[in-house]
Amino acid sequence: MAVVAFIGLGNMGGPMAVNLLKSGHQVCVHDLMPAAVDLLVAEGAQSAASATACVEGADFVISMLPASRHVEGLYLGEEGLLQSIAPETVIIDSSTIDADSARKVAAAAAEFGIAMLDAPVSGGVTAAAAGTLAFMCGGDAETFSMARSVLEDMGKNIFHAGDHGAGQVAKACNNMLLAIHMIGSSEALRLGADNGLDPAVLSEIMLASSGRNWSLEVYNPYPGVMDTAPASNNYQPGFMVDLMVKDLGLAMDCAVGSGSSTPLGSMARSLYAAHAANGNGDRDFSSILEVLGQ
């Protein structure tokens, strides 16, 4: 079992840290919200007065933060954690941030002799609690293999996407594709319904045909077709529109940076951005169906 410092105990980080405790790891936690820390202490974690104190003696430092600026703020600069982390430690950053930022922090860590992985996750709050997240990792093969067993205590599918930043790129690509088939499935169901078809019957047909995709399989956006889906629960998230806008922004950053053409992905970002700007940012992302007409 390992000694783990876990920084960032939000909706995702909290249950991830709990799963590490359940697997028998010794976990020291840190968060700006005392209540989040207390919750983990009640589950058996230690707490520390500061992030710096927290990482002392850790085999792994895992961070789960909202955005690039938080990750850069945590690790870089004269008061950054890289000044305090011992060289044999492995840093796993599971935040979803832009690939350039991930590469920048990994390069800075390398100057201190510290190995690092970018390891964003897929699966949401439910998978975080169930320990069935997918991890998409960027970094060298040796670091990936050192981190694997710890990641397996929090997730089910652990992928090595490539070098530093590749985990972030993989997640951006995946979530862009998710947005596309969610909107596409919404369009197909709306078009069918507008032409007299029962969305449940049409869903069944497309699931057995070449239209099949994850949105139709587990997350049908048409109210009433799938009892467990957010669409049947007034689009309570689930995965919020605002988070999809963020992820599509990261995909567009990649695309602009590499000069890649992403016609449907770009359109998806604009449709989600419009949906958020019209007051739907905190609803489930499958509510994009309503943009097509209510």
Add this chain to the structure above:
Amino acid sequence: MAVVAFIGLGNMGGPMAVNLLKSGHQVCVHDLMPAAVDLLVAEGAQSAASATACVEGADFVISMLPASRHVEGLYLGEEGLLQSIAPETVIIDSSTIDADSARKVAAAAAEFGIAMLDAPVSGGVTAAAAGTLAFMCGGDAETFSMARSVLEDMGKNIFHAGDHGAGQVAKACNNMLLAIHMIGSSEALRLGADNGLDPAVLSEIMLASSGRNWSLEVYNPYPGVMDTAPASNNYQPGFMVDLMVKDLGLAMDCAVGSGSSTPLGSMARSLYAAHAANGNGDRDFSSILEVLGQ
């Protein structure tokens, strides 16, 4: 076993008629191309001097033709087949045509007391030969249940989509969604490759994550990722770009008719139309990846 008149023996109709013969039905065939007729006669079919002679005494008339104008030309008008078909016969039109045209022919048939289904298929030439087509049927429940056993001799998934025209609408919706996730998968793979990822690794990651869809599962558009896919065989079809342009045109007809918003489906049509207009009409539809940059 039934007496079947089968009209239209092209790439799809030919193997469908063969499967009816293999199941023991008595099949009379008709096509404008004598060679196509000869092929079926060699398999045990009867031929007739005309479509009118062919339908005499048939329990089922099945047609598989290129476009609306052929279907309307076959059945309607003073020399149309509806004048000759006996009232107890069931007509199954498996052509992919616009829903309005399907409704128009069905209404004309009803005036002669003849029951009709629109029953377009999904699965392509391979599934036609293997007898594993999906049929999406529009018409009343009684006609659907009469036709079912014959359809099962040619296909695996037999769906009742709804009333007359609903089969065509279901196919248009499905193929629009197929076009969307094919382009979306192409964008995601191109974006990943442009940012240093191995498309095979990225495909594996997205297949295990929320980006999963039929294109990634069985028809990967990136050359070299999937040996059996057209992408790894210089985009030999498979399913031609020209046919996808046709199907997306039918989807747009539906959308314009019902005033439905189909942002990604409309974009898919324009991208495929541009691809065809630039000389790629007879290549496999997964070659849309090249539109994004070669």
Add this chain to the structure above:
Amino acid sequence: MAVVAFIGLGNMGGPMAVNLLKSGHQVCVHDLMPAAVDLLVAEGAQSAASATACVEGADFVISMLPASRHVEGLYLGEEGLLQSIAPETVIIDSSTIDADSARKVAAAAAEFGIAMLDAPVSGGVTAAAAGTLAFMCGGDAETFSMARSVLEDMGKNIFHAGDHGAGQVAKACNNMLLAIHMIGSSEALRLGADNGLDPAVLSEIMLASSGRNWSLEVYNPYPGVMDTAPASNNYQPGFMVDLMVKDLGLAMDCAVGSGSSTPLGSMARSLYAAHAANGNGDRDFSSILEVLGQ
């Protein structure tokens, strides 16, 4: 001066017929709404018990109807006007309908030896009243030159776009382009405002630069920038969203028919269709700005 039969006295047809009266033509009018007829009779028009009676002795028959089915219903069939119109008469159909339908009616007229123009207009209610409409005409050069002086009594710019149907195609192309730069101008102004710019200043800059277009010149979609624009009057039409959806549908019919790629035009149709489906059909089309976020 000519004898004119004018059929269809709606928001556009009414003031057009008035302008013919003002120019000294002898005008017989027909409409299903008695009140519309009464209005014209008060201005000096004659009325007739039926469309058939109305066209008797006319040099020109002008029709201004809502959609293809009305135009086909008026002229074609056993009770259609073509049966009654004298061969030396010129028919001018100013309805906005699909080009195929325009060609079909013109071909039927030709069989009766009657010359016909499709002549849809641009400019809206204001231009109809002011007699400053643009007419986009399809038909042969001789017919165009016969009709010209009558058209000049209702409009300012009289164009010969080409053969039968070309007037409809020209209008579809123009209005598609109008929709595109209206949305594009809205995006640019919203993007600027979201980044701190004053929309009035940005409008002035773009008007003097390469972004210049008709929307910015006379129809600014940002509230408060241009006093006379619908945007500054709570998006009172002006030109209704529902009419733009109709016109973009006609453009899509053209594009699907000819296999043309219209990526931005298609997107424009879907954005306007969504805007209409969300309850904005009777507002001015410049309200599309609100789709981007309020």
Add this chain to the structure above:
Amino acid sequence: MAVVAFIGLGNMGGPMAVNLLKSGHQVCVHDLMPAAVDLLVAEGAQSAASATACVEGADFVISMLPASRHVEGLYLGEEGLLQSIAPETVIIDSSTIDADSARKVAAAAAEFGIAMLDAPVSGGVTAAAAGTLAFMCGGDAETFSMARSVLEDMGKNIFHAGDHGAGQVAKACNNMLLAIHMIGSSEALRLGADNGLDPAVLSEIMLASSGRNWSLEVYNPYPGVMDTAPASNNYQPGFMVDLMVKDLGLAMDCAVGSGSSTPLGSMARSLYAAHAANGNGDRDFSSILEVLGQ
């Protein structure tokens, strides 16, 4: 007359500096390419061994560089020019860069007590030579008014867009709108031609109607319609596809940063990026017509 240091003598910067000399200013120039410097010295400019030497005693420092990293590299850091520029000097950066970068450099300059404007230009090489550029300026009103007379010696329309960065935002908005109506005009002309219209006639009609825009007025993308346009000269630039891809990337950076929805602008970037990726980066941007089919 003023003492001006001019840094960056490329296709745009060179002729801009020449115009300052013609107006009687004392100009010291600097560029990494000796040939570019020699050209200006031949016109009467002074040269300096380094950028630092060049700015000594200058009333205005004007820079015209390819991208953000060059501008940040020139001014910021321990060896940056801000260390050498006297506080009463006004810096005018006419490079087209992202707004955040412009704000960052202006803020750094302010710490040294140096006033700065971002002042990107519109009009291209022709307008640079003719002294008819448009300048879109971001900064405070006092600095703008100090810089105005110098800018008027290089341009015709001098706009104060707003605070620091606003010049860059205004240019990004304008060029996004330019890309949109260029593609839209191409779609309309292609659609018309595909349906039998003469592109020259259709252009004339749309110019006199609500489709009117700058692309149709001075830069028609259809070969043969406008003799002076790049389209009639095999799409020789003019304004290169690669530069439009860059400008649309800057617009997308703005849009992602502010969460703005830009459906047509995003599509324009993806279409131009695909066009560049297919080998057309150095052709004129009006060649986007060919993407729709040749």
